[in-house]
Amino acid sequence: MPEPSPPSPIDRLTDAIDSLGTPACVGLDPSPDRFPADIPTSEPAGAIETFCARVIEGVAGVVPAVKPQSAHFERWGPRGLEALWRTIQRATDAGLFVVLDAKRGDIGSTADHYAAAAINAGADSITANPYLGPSGLEPFLKAPLLTYALVRTSNPDSDAVQAIATDNGESVAERVARLVHETGASHRGTRGLANLGAVVGATKSAADGARLRERMPDTPFLVPGVGAQGGTAEDVRPLVRTNARTPGEAGILVNASRSVLYPETGTVADAAKRFADSLRVLVSAE
Amino acid sequence: MPEPSPPSPIDRLTDAIDSLGTPACVGLDPSPDRFPADIPTSEPAGAIETFCARVIEGVAGVVPAVKPQSAHFERWGPRGLEALWRTIQRATDAGLFVVLDAKRGDIGSTADHYAAAAINAGADSITANPYLGPSGLEPFLKAPLLTYALVRTSNPDSDAVQAIATDNGESVAERVARLVHETGASHRGTRGLANLGAVVGATKSAADGARLRERMPDTPFLVPGVGAQGGTAEDVRPLVRTNARTPGEAGILVNASRSVLYPETGTVADAAKRFADSLRVLVSAE
Numbered sequence: 392m393p394e395p396s397p398p399s400p401i402d403r404l405t406d407a408i409d410s411l412g413t414p415a416c417v418g419l420d421p422s423p424d425r426f427p428a429d430i431p432t433s434e435p436a437g438a439i440e441t442f443c444a445r446v447i448e449g450v451a452g453v454v455p456a457v458k459p460q461s462a463h464f465e466r467w468g469p470r471g472l473e474a475l476w477r478t479i480q481r482a483t484d485a486g487l488f489v490v491l492d493a494k495r496g497d498i499g500s501t502a503d504h505y506a507a508a509a510i511n512a513g514a515d516s517i518t519a520n521p522y523l524g525p526s527g528l529e530p531f532l533k534a535p536l537l538t539y540a541l542v543r544t545s546n547p548d549s550d551a552v553q554a555i556a557t558d559n560g561e562s563v564a565e566r567v568a569r570l571v572h573e574t575g576a577s578h579r580g581t582r583g584l585a586n587l588g589a590v591v592g593a594t595k596s597a598a599d600g601a602r603l604r605e606r607m608p609d610t611p612f613l614v615p616g617v618g619a620q621g622g623t624a625e626d627v628r629p630l631v632r633t634n635a636r637t638p639g640e641a642g643i644l645v646n647a648s649r650s651v652l653y654p655e656t657g658t659v660a661d662a663a664k665r666f667a668d669s670l671r672v673l674v675s676a677e
Numbered sequence: 678m679p680e681p682s683p684p685s686p687i688d689r690l691t692d693a694i695d696s697l698g699t700p701a702c703v704g705l706d707p708s709p710d711r712f713p714a715d716i717p718t719s720e721p722a723g724a725i726e727t728f729c730a731r732v733i734e735g736v737a738g739v740v741p742a743v744k745p746q747s748a749h750f751e752r753w754g755p756r757g758l759e760a761l762w763r764t765i766q767r768a769t770d771a772g773l774f775v776v777l778d779a780k781r782g783d784i785g786s787t788a789d790h791y792a793a794a795a796i797n798a799g800a801d802s803i804t805a806n807p808y809l810g811p812s813g814l815e816p817f818l819k820a821p822l823l824t825y826a827l828v829r830t831s832n833p834d835s836d837a838v839q840a841i842a843t844d845n846g847e848s849v850a851e852r853v854a855r856l857v858h859e860t861g862a863s864h865r866g867t868r869g870l871a872n873l874g875a876v877v878g879a880t881k882s883a884a885d886g887a888r889l890r891e892r893m894p895d896t897p898f899l900v901p902g903v904g905a906q907g908g909t910a911e912d913v914r915p916l917v918r919t920n921a922r923t924p925g926e927a928g929i930l931v932n933a934s935r936s937v938l939y940p941e942t943g944t945v946a947d948a949a950k951r952f953a954d955s956l957r958v959l960v961s962a963e
Binding site: 420460462463465466467468469470472473476494495496497498499501502504505507508511512520521522523524525526527541544545546547548549550551552553555556557558560563566567570 | 706746748749751752754755756758759762780781782783784785787788790791793794797798806807808809810811812813827830831832833834835836837838839841842843844846849852853856
């Protein structure tokens, strides 16, 4: 008899989105200079842990996932990394799916170590850079982690590499999209989506987004750039899978960080609820 | 009066290569399963620190630089990161130039945090991924860190993205090379070399290497893939700058890891010396 497959992280995420009816993800990008006055920041690593603990308490049960951004923790050194690990544990205990936004990328044997680090930290998923080719992605898939490869990022100058036109008329991002689709085809969950996902920014044009979805029909997308970075829920529409039967099968996880962490009015929980609600229309069955 | 420029890491590296007459770099990729029997590995983070301390003692004064590979430390969590920071400090104290091989890449504000992390750790230089565009590289340059952007990596399947043909007949790697050259032009040391470098693997074809050097005439190259990965010193020759007056101005830093860390015969110091000597012919003035 064949070995039973390891549990698939994309299935866990799909179920979590289904159960809350929204594909909202809250980015944990803790910046001590923006913390509320009652969190002392003299010891930054402790402060970011406290801040993240509060955010987790506010968003658990409201959104299915959080995305800790590794650099915001790493900059405080070993104590910062400890804060990251504890934050991941706390989020997991609160029932949240955890995407470690680390954008790692290296050749096979080294990628093995990055994958082990993410698993040891307790993450369900990681962001990764595809520039080194599929062998840099495979170790994350095998870990197993839901692996979101950078395809089209939301920063203003991402065109410098990602929009270079290739010999067949497609952009570099579109060629990378094909690679992600092909590599992911042998790493699927039980509901049709692959364990290899794609980071596709929300602030690029609708046509751009539609071309990427066409090339990656069964790829889960992580969509940053909504909220403070300028994207709106409507910008995400071209990225939604067609014929999805449930919110999770729509194949998107949409991230907001600053607009939820540092809301202009109300609490973090209020901001998370507004964000979560704003996305329901995108994924409700028609 | 204008502010004096910050000290330039590329000048420090160039001087260090000149003073030893060899562009050799020893990669610190500590794998406990390959450690000598007298280093107990029951506590891995402590073991890798001990191992790296020995390597540093063996290679100081023999090679100008070391390249700790971040994943090998990160996989052991906060204690592993502590071992990394102490290793960097120890290497710096021993007079070695430190390239943190972290291959980080993110958008501007997050890259700021990664740059701060590398500076806080004590690194002189970092490897970075260019897929997000120049704004992902600038924060490292400003840190200031000698920043080696991945251009052409030495893993077998790097062609999947890097060798895609673009609309003008150049490969993606060659287009990225142009971008690195242009971005680096405004970040130069006092000896003609830029503070923005390029990772160019030694195992690709000579013609491939020459085309990259042509597009990046003043870019310092970090060249992995020599030794255990199969490249030889002669494979590096097409990457050497022409008209260099000194070994440092040859614009290459050549890395070997496993062949020095785990030598088949003799000590680490012996292996480092053999490696350092094997490269002298490449950079000696004619």
